Amino acid sequence: MNYEYFSVKNKTVMVITMAFFLTLCASIFAQNQNPTDSLETIIRGGNYDEANKLNLLKQLSVHHPNPEKKLAYANELLTLAMALDSTLYISAAYLEKGNALFQKGDFSLAIDSYLEYGKTTGFEESNEEIVVIYGTMAMCYEGMGDSKMAIKYYQRAINIPEIEKDTILLATNLENLGYTYLVLKLPDSALIYFNKSGLLFKEINHEIGLAYNLANKGAAWAQLKNFEKAELNIHKSIETLEEYGHHRALCDVLIESSEIYFLNEKFDLASEFANRGLDIAKANNFKPQISAANLQLSKIYEKLETDNQSLDFYKDYIVYRDSIRNPNSIQEIANMRADFEVSLKQTEVDLKQSELDLNEAKVILLNEQKSNQRLLILTMVVILGMTGLYYWNIHKEKRKSDDLLLNILPKKTAEELKENGMVKAKKFESVTIMFTDFQAFTKYSHTLSPEVLVRTVDYYFSKFDEIIEKYSLEKIKTIGDAYMCAGGLNSESPDHHLKIVKAAFEISEFIKESKFSDLGEMAHFDIRIGINTGPVVAGVVGKKKFAYDIWGDSVNVASRMESNSQAGRINVSENTYQLIKNEFHCEYRGEIEVKNKGLMKMYFVESSKVTSVINDTQIKPKSIKKTTIPI
Structure with a gap:
């Protein structure tokens, strides 16, 4: 039961952080906020000059308090801005789309939108704006459980010189960075940043900031088993949170206090603080806090050997837990074989x-x-x-x-060649083929020396090879900057269509991360990915320099999916969509004219449905306890 308690507790921080950052973003990006009701009335009634529609949509996407509507207006703005080739409004649409997805908890998609915003502006609008975006992207990565990337973006945010002019912004990013180390069970490192942020909050006499800072310090001292300092910091935090009516954070801190008393074997005080947190949570219908308080009380009464009460609280914990989250999926990892x-x-x-x-x-x-x-x-x-x-x-x-x-060659084909000296061509009824292609490769190839160009292609394709091998897929060939692989040529891989899509996501993520890596003289690229499933014929061609290859209309369709894709997107055919639709969220693009093929249905693969469930349920309770400061 102890493990599950900490599992829940570590998911209780980021809601406060998100509330703060969204308030801060609103103050930076929308300082002259106008009521959205009147703007919506104008849009619905058509009482506006058509030339002013872009600005109306921008205002609605910036100011709308409902994240679903905010996202809808941002998407409408993006479509219209692209049609009119307005770079200014395209960048604004990507920015507000990222903010809306962040509010909804769709962290992966939010990061994609922020990166698209960066492409259109080069992150050159204002240093203060970059600080907020980097801080928000850090929280997205933290919400997805990627602490390494979260630390990377928090560090970027606090190292931008302009941040020194905004004490609250700097203090908040330092506080969040400290909390990331706290989640990693590195309390000494966490306290370094908490002490820095605490001094800044004290400098500007920001009482709420100090309250959250004290709560974080208390949690760090608890990890270091210094319960006296932990109690002192958290009790000071409770007084301020009560005074200012920050009830959700107050619940979290009360439960944290209960855990400190529990570890210090002061079970009466542990029960008192947990019950107090539970009462406040119930009064405000804070389901994650109700769940955490019930689990804490169950653990306390189990220690006191009052099993019936412990069981009652545990049942209530289960009820509220299941209402806010689903079980975590376990990401597939490759196992190394020892010799x-x-x-x-x-x-x-x-x-x-x-x-x-x-x-x-x-x-x-x-x-x-x-x-x-x-x-x-x-x-x-x-x-x-x-x-x-x-x-x-x-x-x-x-x-x-x-x-x-x-x-x-594939293993079975190689064995056939060694045994018979030749390989018979074979027909496979269901093979999934993937093509990737670097965007604007030709332009870069003219600006790079031959040595650097070869080094660049080798850098990317070597990583592609690792990903393909991880999913037991077959690399077919490379043609210039195009990379071709397939799944299903091995009869032992009936789920080849799912493996191909997972590999495509990893390749896309690698390309995105490479943009923020120092590659020296080597170039950064965007990538298009296309996938199709269908029958193929496979065989070996050549005698002295033989090569394994596949042929058929399915291969041509996969190539067309790639050429009709977009930068950073995974475009799949109708055949592949029917096979993966139960596992992945896909966006229907409609029927698109394809060279020599006519109209073909196409889909963008957006995310795994398992990942989406986690984004909608798991991540939100995970983000309930991070002690940052709402303005």
């Missing part, structure tokens, strides 16, 4: 060989006077050694040949 037994066997062989060499030396010494026998023995040893070396070299070269063959 331990082979190493042991090799050691055994080496020892035996050493013993054999020693015995041979003894024989030679004992028969020094028998020159004929010694010569015979030496001759036999040389012959045996040369024979052994000969066969060892043959075995070594055979292994090299086999490894090279497996790099070129």
